[in-house]
Amino acid sequence: MGVIENPFFLTQKTILITGASSGIGRAVAVECSKLGARCIITGRNEKRLQETLDALAGEGHLSIIADLAEPEGIDKLADKTPEVDGIVCNAGVVVTKPVAFYKPEDLSYVFGINTFSPMLIIKAFLKRKKIKSGGSIVFTSSAAADSAVAGNGIYGASKAALTNFMRYCALELGPRNIRVNAVQPGMVETDLIHGGAVSEADLAKDKTLYPLGRYGKPEEIAYGIIYLISDASAWTTGTSLVIDGGYSVW
Amino acid sequence: MKTLDEFVVLFAEQFFRTEPATIKADTVFHDLEQWSSLTALSVIAMVDDEFGVTISGNDLHNAVTVEDVYKCIITKL
DSSP states (O other): OOOOOOTTOOTTOEEEEESTTSHHHHHHHHHHHHTTOEEEEEESOHHHHHHHHHHOOSSOOEEEEOOTTSHHHHHHHHHHSOOEEEEEEOOOOOOOOOGGGOOHHHHHHHHIIIIIHHHHHHHHHHHTTOEEEEEEEEEEOOGGGTSOOTTOHHHHHHHHHHHHHHHHHHHHHGGGTOEEEEEEEOOBSSTTTSSSSSOHHHHHHHHTTSTTSSOBOHHHHHHHHHHHHSGGGTTOOSOEEEESTTGGGO | OOOHHHHHHHHHTTOSSSOGGGOOTTOBGGGSTTOOHHHHHHHHHHHHHHHSOOOOHHHHHHOOBHHHHHHHHHHHO
Protein backbone atom coordinates (compact mmCIF):
# COMPACT_ATOMS: atom_id res chain seq x y z
CA MET A 1 0.00 0.00 0.00
CA GLY A 2 1.36 3.40 -0.95
CA VAL A 3 0.75 6.56 1.01
CA ILE A 4 -2.60 8.13 0.13
CA GLU A 5 -2.14 11.75 -0.91
CA ASN A 6 -5.09 13.84 0.20
CA PRO A 7 -4.85 17.66 0.05
CA PHE A 8 -7.27 17.96 2.99
CA PHE A 9 -4.90 16.13 5.33
CA LEU A 10 -2.91 18.27 7.77
CA THR A 11 -0.02 15.91 8.45
CA GLN A 12 3.33 17.68 8.97
CA LYS A 13 1.45 20.94 9.70
CA THR A 14 1.60 22.94 12.92
CA ILE A 15 -1.56 24.96 13.48
CA LEU A 16 -2.17 27.66 16.09
CA ILE A 17 -5.80 27.97 17.24
CA THR A 18 -6.93 30.84 19.47
CA GLY A 19 -10.09 30.64 21.53
CA ALA A 20 -9.57 26.89 21.69
CA SER A 21 -11.06 26.34 25.14
CA SER A 22 -14.63 26.09 23.86
CA GLY A 23 -17.06 26.27 20.96
CA ILE A 24 -15.80 26.54 17.39
CA GLY A 25 -12.15 26.88 18.51
CA ARG A 26 -12.24 23.60 20.39
CA ALA A 27 -13.89 21.86 17.41
CA VAL A 28 -11.21 23.24 15.06
CA ALA A 29 -8.44 21.92 17.31
CA VAL A 30 -10.03 18.48 17.64
CA GLU A 31 -10.74 18.10 13.91
CA CYS A 32 -7.26 19.41 12.92
CA SER A 33 -5.67 16.87 15.25
CA LYS A 34 -7.72 14.06 13.68
CA LEU A 35 -6.32 15.07 10.27
CA GLY A 36 -2.79 14.79 11.57
CA ALA A 37 -1.92 18.35 12.57
CA ARG A 38 0.18 19.32 15.53
CA CYS A 39 -2.01 21.84 17.40
CA ILE A 40 -0.90 24.81 19.46
CA ILE A 41 -3.99 25.80 21.42
CA THR A 42 -4.51 28.96 23.40
CA GLY A 43 -7.22 30.38 25.62
CA ARG A 44 -7.72 32.11 28.95
CA ASN A 45 -9.36 29.34 30.97
CA GLU A 46 -6.74 26.79 32.06
CA LYS A 47 -9.21 24.04 33.00
CA ARG A 48 -11.23 24.23 29.80
CA LEU A 49 -8.10 24.53 27.66
CA GLN A 50 -6.79 21.36 29.32
CA GLU A 51 -10.07 19.64 28.40
CA THR A 52 -9.46 20.58 24.76
CA LEU A 53 -5.86 19.33 24.98
CA ASP A 54 -7.11 16.02 26.40
CA ALA A 55 -9.59 15.70 23.52
CA LEU A 56 -6.92 16.00 20.78
CA ALA A 57 -5.89 12.98 18.72
CA GLY A 58 -2.20 12.17 18.34
CA GLU A 59 0.88 13.52 20.11
CA GLY A 60 3.01 16.62 20.42
CA HIS A 61 0.31 19.25 20.94
CA LEU A 62 1.00 22.34 23.02
CA SER A 63 -1.26 24.46 25.19
CA ILE A 64 -0.44 28.09 26.04
CA ILE A 65 -2.53 30.11 28.52
CA ALA A 66 -2.66 33.72 27.34
CA ASP A 67 -4.97 36.72 27.60
CA LEU A 68 -5.02 37.97 24.02
CA ALA A 69 -6.87 41.12 25.03
CA GLU A 70 -3.50 42.35 26.37
CA PRO A 71 -0.44 43.13 24.20
CA GLU A 72 1.71 41.21 26.72
CA GLY A 73 -0.50 38.15 26.22
CA ILE A 74 -0.01 38.33 22.45
CA ASP A 75 3.77 38.70 22.83
CA LYS A 76 3.85 35.75 25.22
CA LEU A 77 1.90 33.62 22.75
CA ALA A 78 4.09 34.61 19.80
CA ASP A 79 7.28 33.99 21.79
CA LYS A 80 6.23 30.53 23.00
CA THR A 81 4.72 29.28 19.74
CA PRO A 82 7.05 27.52 17.29
CA GLU A 83 7.00 28.31 13.58
CA VAL A 84 3.50 27.54 12.24
CA ASP A 85 1.88 26.51 8.96
CA GLY A 86 -1.49 27.84 9.95
CA ILE A 87 -3.18 30.28 12.32
CA VAL A 88 -6.89 30.14 13.15
CA CYS A 89 -7.91 33.36 14.91
CA ASN A 90 -11.08 32.27 16.54
CA ALA A 91 -11.35 33.95 19.96
CA GLY A 92 -14.47 36.09 20.13
CA VAL A 93 -16.90 37.74 22.53
CA VAL A 94 -20.40 39.18 22.27
CA VAL A 95 -22.11 42.15 23.88
CA THR A 96 -25.77 42.39 22.88
CA LYS A 97 -27.45 45.75 23.39
CA PRO A 98 -29.25 48.40 21.35
CA VAL A 99 -27.25 51.42 20.12
CA ALA A 100 -28.84 53.78 22.66
CA PHE A 101 -27.12 51.87 25.48
CA TYR A 102 -23.56 51.51 24.15
CA LYS A 103 -20.75 52.31 26.59
CA PRO A 104 -17.14 53.01 25.59
CA GLU A 105 -16.03 49.95 27.56
CA ASP A 106 -18.43 47.71 25.56
CA LEU A 107 -16.75 48.88 22.35
CA SER A 108 -13.21 48.44 23.70
CA TYR A 109 -13.99 44.98 25.04
CA VAL A 110 -15.62 43.57 21.88
CA PHE A 111 -13.36 45.26 19.32
CA GLY A 112 -10.33 44.51 21.53
CA ILE A 113 -10.88 40.76 21.37
CA ASN A 114 -12.73 40.31 18.06
CA THR A 115 -10.82 42.77 15.88
CA PHE A 116 -7.67 44.34 17.37
CA SER A 117 -6.34 41.12 18.89
CA PRO A 118 -6.32 39.15 15.58
CA MET A 119 -4.66 42.13 13.87
CA LEU A 120 -1.94 42.26 16.52
CA ILE A 121 -1.48 38.48 16.57
CA ILE A 122 -0.75 38.44 12.83
CA LYS A 123 1.62 41.36 13.28
CA ALA A 124 3.43 39.59 16.14
CA PHE A 125 3.90 36.39 14.10
CA LEU A 126 5.05 38.25 10.98
CA LYS A 127 7.53 40.28 13.02
CA ARG A 128 9.02 37.06 14.40
CA LYS A 129 8.93 35.38 10.95
CA LYS A 130 6.97 32.51 12.47
CA ILE A 131 4.53 31.84 9.62
CA LYS A 132 6.02 29.48 7.02
CA SER A 133 5.86 30.10 3.29
CA GLY A 134 2.82 28.18 2.04
CA GLY A 135 1.09 28.95 5.31
CA SER A 136 -2.54 29.86 5.78
CA ILE A 137 -4.40 32.19 8.13
CA VAL A 138 -8.13 31.90 8.83
CA PHE A 139 -10.23 34.38 10.76
CA THR A 140 -13.53 33.34 12.31
CA SER A 141 -15.71 36.25 11.28
CA SER A 142 -19.51 36.04 11.34
CA ALA A 143 -22.64 36.22 9.21
CA ALA A 144 -23.29 39.29 11.39
CA ALA A 145 -20.59 41.08 9.37
CA ASP A 146 -23.06 41.28 6.46
CA SER A 147 -26.51 41.25 8.01
CA ALA A 148 -28.06 43.26 10.83
CA VAL A 149 -30.01 41.88 13.79
CA ALA A 150 -31.29 44.27 16.48
CA GLY A 151 -28.86 44.57 19.38
CA ASN A 152 -25.93 43.02 17.53
CA GLY A 153 -24.27 46.20 16.24
CA ILE A 154 -21.05 46.12 18.21
CA TYR A 155 -20.41 42.47 17.41
CA GLY A 156 -21.42 42.85 13.75
CA ALA A 157 -19.23 45.92 13.26
CA SER A 158 -16.27 44.20 14.92
CA LYS A 159 -16.65 41.19 12.61
CA ALA A 160 -17.15 43.35 9.48
CA ALA A 161 -13.87 45.08 10.36
CA LEU A 162 -12.22 41.69 10.79
CA THR A 163 -13.46 40.46 7.40
CA ASN A 164 -12.12 43.57 5.73
CA PHE A 165 -8.78 43.29 7.54
CA MET A 166 -8.56 39.76 6.12
CA ARG A 167 -8.56 41.25 2.59
CA TYR A 168 -5.68 43.58 3.41
CA CYS A 169 -3.71 40.68 4.88
CA ALA A 170 -4.37 38.59 1.76
CA LEU A 171 -3.03 41.43 -0.39
CA GLU A 172 0.08 42.10 1.67
CA LEU A 173 0.96 38.49 2.51
CA GLY A 174 0.46 37.09 -0.99
CA PRO A 175 4.09 37.88 -1.94
CA ARG A 176 5.21 35.86 1.11
CA ASN A 177 3.11 32.93 -0.18
CA ILE A 178 0.86 33.12 2.85
CA ARG A 179 -2.88 32.83 2.24
CA VAL A 180 -5.49 34.64 4.33
CA ASN A 181 -9.22 33.89 4.40
CA ALA A 182 -12.22 34.03 6.71
CA VAL A 183 -15.31 32.05 7.52
CA GLN A 184 -18.64 33.69 8.28
CA PRO A 185 -20.73 31.33 10.38
CA GLY A 186 -24.40 31.82 11.07
CA MET A 187 -25.64 30.97 14.55
CA VAL A 188 -23.79 28.01 16.02
CA GLU A 189 -24.71 26.07 19.15
CA THR A 190 -22.04 27.31 21.58
CA ASP A 191 -21.95 28.86 25.07
CA LEU A 192 -21.89 32.26 23.34
CA ILE A 193 -25.60 32.21 22.50
CA HIS A 194 -27.32 30.66 25.54
CA GLY A 195 -28.33 32.32 28.82
CA GLY A 196 -27.75 35.87 27.58
CA ALA A 197 -29.95 38.71 26.48
CA VAL A 198 -31.73 36.64 23.83
CA SER A 199 -34.32 34.24 25.29
CA GLU A 200 -34.58 30.57 24.36
CA ALA A 201 -38.01 31.39 22.90
CA ASP A 202 -36.50 34.03 20.57
CA LEU A 203 -33.69 31.64 19.61
CA ALA A 204 -36.28 29.00 18.68
CA LYS A 205 -38.10 31.56 16.53
CA ASP A 206 -34.81 32.62 14.90
CA LYS A 207 -34.03 29.03 13.90
CA THR A 208 -37.11 29.03 11.67
CA LEU A 209 -35.32 31.61 9.46
CA TYR A 210 -32.67 29.02 8.55
CA PRO A 211 -33.57 27.01 5.42
CA LEU A 212 -31.89 23.97 6.99
CA GLY A 213 -34.09 24.47 10.07
CA ARG A 214 -31.45 24.52 12.78
CA TYR A 215 -28.32 26.28 14.04
CA GLY A 216 -24.91 24.92 13.13
CA LYS A 217 -22.67 22.58 15.07
CA PRO A 218 -19.12 23.76 15.91
CA GLU A 219 -17.54 21.00 13.83
CA GLU A 220 -19.54 22.11 10.77
CA ILE A 221 -17.67 25.41 10.92
CA ALA A 222 -14.40 23.63 11.69
CA TYR A 223 -14.60 21.64 8.43
CA GLY A 224 -14.78 24.89 6.44
CA ILE A 225 -11.84 26.33 8.36
CA ILE A 226 -9.87 23.14 7.74
CA TYR A 227 -10.47 23.45 3.98
CA LEU A 228 -9.00 26.98 4.11
CA ILE A 229 -6.04 25.86 6.26
CA SER A 230 -5.26 22.82 4.13
CA ASP A 231 -3.45 22.64 0.79
CA ALA A 232 -6.83 21.88 -0.84
CA SER A 233 -7.36 25.65 -0.93
CA ALA A 234 -3.85 26.44 -2.24
CA TRP A 235 -5.17 29.02 -4.74
CA THR A 236 -7.75 30.56 -2.42
CA THR A 237 -6.92 33.80 -0.66
CA GLY A 238 -8.87 36.93 0.30
CA THR A 239 -12.19 35.12 0.41
CA SER A 240 -14.83 34.74 3.07
CA LEU A 241 -16.70 31.46 3.24
CA VAL A 242 -20.30 31.75 4.43
CA ILE A 243 -21.39 28.70 6.45
CA ASP A 244 -24.86 29.48 7.69
CA GLY A 245 -27.44 26.81 6.97
CA GLY A 246 -28.76 29.02 4.17
CA TYR A 247 -29.62 32.01 6.40
CA SER A 248 -28.12 34.51 3.93
CA VAL A 249 -30.49 33.56 1.10
CA TRP A 250 -33.02 36.01 2.59
CA MET B 1 -33.15 52.26 44.80
CA LYS B 2 -35.90 52.95 42.30
CA THR B 3 -39.55 52.36 43.20
CA LEU B 4 -41.96 50.24 41.18
CA ASP B 5 -43.60 53.39 39.81
CA GLU B 6 -40.25 54.77 38.68
CA PHE B 7 -39.43 51.45 37.04
CA VAL B 8 -42.73 51.44 35.13
CA VAL B 9 -41.84 54.85 33.66
CA LEU B 10 -38.38 53.61 32.63
CA PHE B 11 -39.93 50.47 31.14
CA ALA B 12 -42.44 52.52 29.14
CA GLU B 13 -39.59 54.70 27.79
CA GLN B 14 -38.35 51.71 25.77
CA PHE B 15 -41.45 51.92 23.56
CA PHE B 16 -41.68 54.54 20.83
CA ARG B 17 -44.99 53.76 19.17
CA THR B 18 -46.94 53.03 22.32
CA GLU B 19 -48.54 55.72 24.51
CA PRO B 20 -46.46 55.58 27.76
CA ALA B 21 -49.53 56.12 29.96
CA THR B 22 -51.01 52.84 28.71
CA ILE B 23 -48.15 50.89 30.31
CA LYS B 24 -48.76 50.17 34.00
CA ALA B 25 -47.38 47.81 36.64
CA ASP B 26 -49.99 45.16 35.83
CA THR B 27 -49.64 45.43 32.02
CA VAL B 28 -49.10 42.07 30.32
CA PHE B 29 -46.28 43.47 28.22
CA HIS B 30 -45.83 40.49 25.89
CA ASP B 31 -49.29 41.37 24.52
CA LEU B 32 -48.28 44.92 23.57
CA GLU B 33 -48.17 45.36 19.81
CA GLN B 34 -44.71 46.92 19.92
CA TRP B 35 -43.14 44.28 22.17
CA SER B 36 -40.26 42.75 20.18
CA SER B 37 -36.74 41.41 20.53
CA LEU B 38 -35.52 45.03 20.27
CA THR B 39 -37.69 46.25 23.15
CA ALA B 40 -36.63 43.21 25.17
CA LEU B 41 -32.94 44.03 24.60
CA SER B 42 -33.64 47.67 25.46
CA VAL B 43 -35.27 46.71 28.77
CA ILE B 44 -32.32 44.44 29.62
CA ALA B 45 -29.82 47.23 28.85
CA MET B 46 -31.88 49.80 30.79
CA VAL B 47 -32.01 47.51 33.84
CA ASP B 48 -28.24 47.10 33.64
CA ASP B 49 -27.76 50.88 33.50
CA GLU B 50 -30.31 51.83 36.18
CA PHE B 51 -30.02 48.96 38.65
CA GLY B 52 -26.58 47.47 37.92
CA VAL B 53 -28.29 44.10 37.53
CA THR B 54 -28.19 41.67 34.59
CA ILE B 55 -31.49 40.04 33.74
CA SER B 56 -31.56 37.46 30.95
CA GLY B 57 -33.78 37.10 27.93
CA ASN B 58 -35.27 34.06 29.65
CA ASP B 59 -36.07 36.14 32.79
CA LEU B 60 -38.03 38.57 30.61
CA HIS B 61 -39.73 35.76 28.75
CA ASN B 62 -40.91 34.22 32.02
CA ALA B 63 -42.26 37.52 33.43
CA VAL B 64 -45.91 38.25 32.67
CA THR B 65 -46.44 41.81 33.96
CA VAL B 66 -44.13 44.81 34.26
CA GLU B 67 -44.21 44.30 38.04
CA ASP B 68 -42.92 40.73 37.56
CA VAL B 69 -39.83 42.19 35.87
CA TYR B 70 -39.37 44.60 38.81
CA LYS B 71 -39.63 41.69 41.26
CA CYS B 72 -37.05 39.75 39.23
CA ILE B 73 -34.66 42.69 39.49
CA ILE B 74 -35.18 42.95 43.26
CA THR B 75 -34.22 39.29 43.73
CA LYS B 76 -30.92 39.98 41.94
CA LEU B 77 -29.93 43.14 43.82
